[in-house]
Amino acid sequence: MPASASTTMTAFVLHGAEDIRREQVARPEPKPGEVLVAIRAAGICGSDLHYYAHGKCGNFVPTEPFILGHEFAGEVVAHGEGVTGPAIGTRVAVDPSRACGACKLCREGRYNLCPHMVYFGSASVTPPSAGCYAEYATAPARNCWPLPDGFEYAWGALLEPMSVAMHAVMRSGGVGGKSVLITGGGTIGQMILLVAAAFGASKVVVSDVKPFAREFAGKSGATATLDPASDTLAEEAAALSPGGFEVVFEAAGVGAALGQAIRLAAPGATVVQVGTLPDGTAVPVNALLTKELQYVGSWRFANVFGRVIEMVTSGRIDPRPLITRIHDFENLPEAIVEAGSGENILKMQIRRN
Ligand SMILES: [Zn+2]
Ligand SMILES: [Zn+2]
Incomplete structure (x- = not known):
């Protein structure tokens, strides 16, 4: 023994x-x-x-x-x-x-x-x-x-979930000066909002069905929020970022949210998959094709743990x-x-x- x-x-x-x-x-x-x-x-x-x-x-x-x-x-x-x-x-x-x-x-x-x-x-x-x-x-x-x-x-x-969020932002290839949409205002979505804002996105919009998540995102510095169940979602999104969003993070882990993420992405945009989707989720592949979207995965994180400590210590992220x-x-x-x-x-x- x-x-x-x-x-x-x-x-x-x-x-x-x-x-x-x-x-x-x-x-x-x-x-x-x-x-x-x-x-x-x-x-x-x-x-x-x-x-x-x-x-x-x-x-x-x-x-x-x-x-x-x-x-x-x-x-x-x-x-x-x-x-x-x-x-x-x-x-x-x-x-x-x-x-x-x-x-x-x-x-x-x-x-x-x-x-x-x-x-x-x-x-x-x-x-x-x-x-x-x-x-x-x-x-x-x-x-x-x-x-x-x-x-x-x-x-x-x-630090672990914050690292997941920072890795996702780094997987996007950069958000500086760009319009960003985050589908899903759970913990990781809210953390991506903080990182994207700290990394200089020109606007960050968060979409979530829950009013609590939208209110929280608003208080955390989101430019605006969207209710994905709204009948006028497309018009509201277009008013916020004409032509679509240049970087989209799918953090809801819901098939419908992925569909919206891809629809609301601008031509040439990058869509980062952060949420775990159910097996067999449909991806609107023809939109990927005709808008020349880059659809990239973001899995856990690498090499950012110490960076997050520095970002929090310096007050850039709270x-x-x-x-x-x-x-x-x-x-x-x-x-x-x-x-x-x-x-x-x-x-x-x-x-x-
Ligand atoms: Zn975790
Ligand atoms: Zn190994």
């Missing part, structure tokens, strides 16, 4: 759809090159809600119970062999991408596409990898980003208002149910002191 089995921790383990259990499990021990992080803040992501609601997420079906969660920050409390930093006691946010570091894609810097990727709290691998809805998690030391003074753990737990609710760690199951309720919540977090 490994020594770690004598030291346990509280964790929330997903056993199936709507079945998450508070359990005492073995506390992980940092392997060579890893650190042990005491978790202080963690976010609940759309993918976590999918796992909770359906027991799986898209094509990722867990083969056994596992600890969910991948957005987190905490304190380094132990070192594995060979680790020289960050020092014990350092406050860090953790980049949850554990890529192999050796394959062609990793060596080219596109580690988000690594075929051997082990993300935290994910059933993309067998057995599923443990996540952060626990008192502790181990992480490679190189994935830990020290938080500047005054940078709260809660903001640290926002994601704090996105944290619409915080629960204590012990209330994680309630927090997940609440986050999935469809109420007016963007980012739900849990905190552990």
Whole structure:
């Protein structure tokens, strides 16, 4: 029996759809090159809600119970062999991408596409990898980003989704001086709004069926908002950006939104797919053809985690208002149910002191 089995921790383990259990499990021990992080803040992501609601997420079906969660920050409390930093006691946010570091894609810097990727709290691998809805998690030391003074753990737990948003904006090839449309005003859509505005888009319009999402986008600096269910959507969009939008981000993950994204894109525009769409979603390919659109995917992120810290530290991006609710760690199951309720919540977090 490994020594770690004598030291346990509280964790929330997903056993199936709507079945998450508070359990005492073995506390992980940092392997060579890893650190042990005491978790202080963690976010609940759309993918976590999918796992909770359906027991799986898209094509990722867990083969056994596992600890969910991948957005987190905490304190380094132990070192594995060979680790020289960050020092014990350092406050860090953790980049949850554990890529192999050796394959062609990793060596080219596109580690988000690594075929051997082990993300935290994910059933993309067998057995599923443990996540952060626990008192502790181990992480490679190189994935830990020290938080500047005054940078709260809660903001640290926002860095993963913010990185997804920044990667999407970078995948567009640039938004400076351009008119931007974001379909879907959920957490990632709202974050893309912040990044696109900081990167100098001439206008950023957000479309969402929920009045809450539209109001929130308006307060966060959107030039205007659209209700995709409006009968006069085309006219309203044309009034905002005659000829169409030059960059469109599809962040709703809904087939109808993709159709609108492509219809409202200007000829020659770039459409970035950020939301996960249902399998078999129809793409209006003839509009891609005749408008010479570039339809690009944006998957997780690479090489932007540190940049997001700098953008937040410098005040160019302020994601704090996105944290619409915080629960204590012990209330994680309630927090997940609440986050999935469809109420007016963007980012739900849990905190552990
Ligand atoms: Zn996430
Ligand atoms: Zn790799």
